[in-house]
Amino acid sequence: MDTQKWIDKGYELIIDFGPKVIGAIVIWIIGSWIIKLILKGLKKAMNKANYDESLKKFLVNLTNWILKIILFIVVLGTMGIETTSFAAVIAAAGLAIGLALQGSLGNFAGGVLIMIFKPFKIGDLIEAQGELGVVKEIEIFTTKLNTPTNKEVIIPNGALSNGNIVNYSTEGILRVDLTFGVSYDADIKQTKEVLMQVLTSNSKVLKDPAPTVNVSELADSSVNFAVRPWCNVADYWDVYFETHENVKIELDKAGIEIPYPHQVEIHKQG
Numbered sequence: 001m002d003t004q005k006w007i008d009k010g011y012e013l014i015i016d017f018g019p020k021v022i023g024a025i026v027i028w029i030i031g032s033w034i035i036k037l038i039l040k041g042l043k044k045a046m047n048k049a050n051y052d053e054s055l056k057k058f059l060v061n062l063t064n065w066i067l068k069i070i071l072f073i074v075v076l077g078t079m080g081i082e083t084t085s086f087a088a089v090i091a092a093a094g095l096a097i098g099l100a101l102q103g104s105l106g107n108f109a110g111g112v113l114i115m116i117f118k119p120f121k122i123g124d125l126i127e128a129q130g131e132l133g134v135v136k137e138i139e140i141f142t143t144k145l146n147t148p149t150n151k152e153v154i155i156p157n158g159a160l161s162n163g164n165i166v167n168y169s170t171e172g173i174l175r176v177d178l179t180f181g182v183s184y185d186a187d188i189k190q191t192k193e194v195l196m197q198v199l200t201s202n203s204k205v206l207k208d209p210a211p212t213v214n215v216s217e218l219a220d221s222s223v224n225f226a227v228r229p230w231c232n233v234a235d236y237w238d239v240y241f242e243t244h245e246n247v248k249i250e251l252d253k254a255g256i257e258i259p260y261p262h263q264v265e266i267h268k269q270g
Contacts, residue, residue, distance in 0.1 A: 020078060024076075032071070035067045035068065035071065039064055042063060046060075106158035107141040110156070110157035110161035110162065113157075119165050119167060120135055120167050121135065122138060124170070125168040125233055126145070126167050126168065127168070128164065129155050129159055129160060131147065134146045141157055143157055143160055168233060172232065173209075173231065173233065175228055176229050180195065180224070181223065182258060183223075184221075184222070188215065191251075191254075192214075192225070195247060196211070198246045199227070202243065204242070211228060211230060214226050214228075221259045222258075227247075229243065
């Protein structure tokens with residue numbers, strides 16, 4: 001009697017839950033196949049858009065987990081299990097984690113935006129958040145710069161994506177802005193010729209756009225010239241320092257004085 005009773009109970013359970021279990025298995029198999037198709041399409045789209053490799057992996061994994069959680073909840077619902085409280089627990093946990101990691105999530109969102117819109121790339125010379133340096137690494141939460149003094153600067157992506165970014169490498173060339181002052185006794189035409197000769201004799205100064213030399217200011221003790229050579233980004237500091245050195249040498253050769261402060265002492269006799 002007891003054995004028959006358990007057999008009957010088993011039949012009832014199979015009749016009641018069998019179709020649900022089979023339906024859940026079918027939904028899981030079909031859902032997993034659809035998820036694979038979605039992830040495959042996502043990978044193709046990101047490859048076409050040339051997304052950063054680390055961003056591609058992260059977005060694929062994140063999408064995979066979200067879709068699988070949704071599929072798991074659907075399967076539980078198919079088997080007749082109440083999923084309302086389960087979904088509420090997931091939502092509450094997500095909210096708590098979001099509040100706890102608010103700053104980190106902001107940096108994460110900033111990293112995603114940087115990798116999608118690409119205001120700069122590795123190797124670019126940029127200025128941001130008061131720092132100037134070459135982009136060494138772009139991560140999900142931070143960006144690393146290498147400064148001209150060989151210091152590593154780590155900037156949170158949240159602040160970086162919300163602030164001003166100056167990218168010196170985008171156009172490929174830069175203008176070097178320099179100012180040199182000479183004595184009022186100096187001949188303006190001769191001075192311009194000397195300064196232009198310094199620029200044109202430097203192989204790192206570009207011919208196009210052409211360098212310019214113009215009087216920019218009649219100052220208190222000097223006539224100031226705006227000297228504007230163009231160069232490739234990688235040659236910026238070489239042109240900057242070489243021009244300063246060569247201008248001093250050539251002005252001295254031409255007998256053109258570079259003014260410097262003079263101090264006059266007056267002695268009063270008692």
